[in-house]
Amino acid sequence: MAAQRQYWLIKSEPDVFSIADLKRDKTTHWEGVRNYQARNHLAAMKKGDWALFYHSNADPPAAAGIAKVSREAYPDDAQFDPKSDYYDPRSDRAKPRWVRVDVGFVEQFKEPVSLATLKDDPALEGMLVIKKGMRLSVQPVTEAHFFHVCALAGSKRTSGA
DNA sequence: GCCAACGTTGGC
DNA sequence: GCCAACGTTGGC
Numbered sequence: 699m700a701a702q703r704q705y706w707l708i709k710s711e712p713d714v715f716s717i718a719d720l721k722r723d724k725t726t727h728w729e730g731v732r733n734y735q736a737r738n739h740l741a742a743m744k745k746g747d748w749a750l751f752y753h754s755n756a757d758p759p760a761a762a763g764i765a766k767v768s769r770e771a772y773p774d775d776a777q778f779d780p781k782s783d784y785y786d787p788r789s790d791r792a793k794p795r796w797v798r799v800d801v802g803f804v805e806q807f808k809e810p811v812s813l814a815t816l817k818d819d820p821a822l823e824g825m826l827v828i829k830k831g832m833r834l835s836v837q838p839v840t841e842a843h844f845f846h847v848c849a850l851a852g853s854k855r856t857s858g859a
Numbered sequence: 860g861c862c863a864a865c866g867t868t869g870g871c
Numbered sequence: 872g873c874c875a876a877c878g879t880t881g882g883c
Contacts, residue, residue: 759882831881833880
């Protein structure tokens with residue numbers, strides 16, 4: 699039996715990189731994660747996993763679409779580049795501290811689901827993104843929560859097909 | 860722009 | 872190992 703698909707939520711500021719940018723580019727390197735817990739989630743991602751693409755620092759902040767993991771974790775080159783915003787002088791090439799994954803475009807929601815809507819929905823109780831002070835930029839999401847958000851967004855997706 | 864929440868750093 | 876200082880995230 700194939701391993702079960704996992705579900706995630708990944709945050710991006712749309713001014714920097716939005717779901718529309720992913721739609722245009724088809725695929726991107728998900729790099730620059732510099733938080734250990736988020737890094738550990740990246741490392742746990744498997745090819746074929748899906749992620750809610752969440753717009754943070756947006757008006758309103760919202761789940762904006764779906765991305766899928768197209769390449770599993772590998773070293774994030776930006777950590778070795780002194781000119782990069784994501785440079786980490788304490789990371790060692792022989793033992794890289796930070797990883798990135800590649801993600802591909804799946805869907806841009808016609809009706810993005812705002813944070814306020816997520817918070818108001820009893821079916822989403824316990825979802826990490828709606829917890830006060832939850833800044834984690836890569837989070838696990840349950841399958842039930844994932845598809846409930848899809849339904850709220852007007853997406854036809856109701857399963858992992 | 861403000862500021863609460865929270866992670867990281869570094870002195871001790 | 873504690874914890875104060877500091878930096879960042881991200882909603883509002």
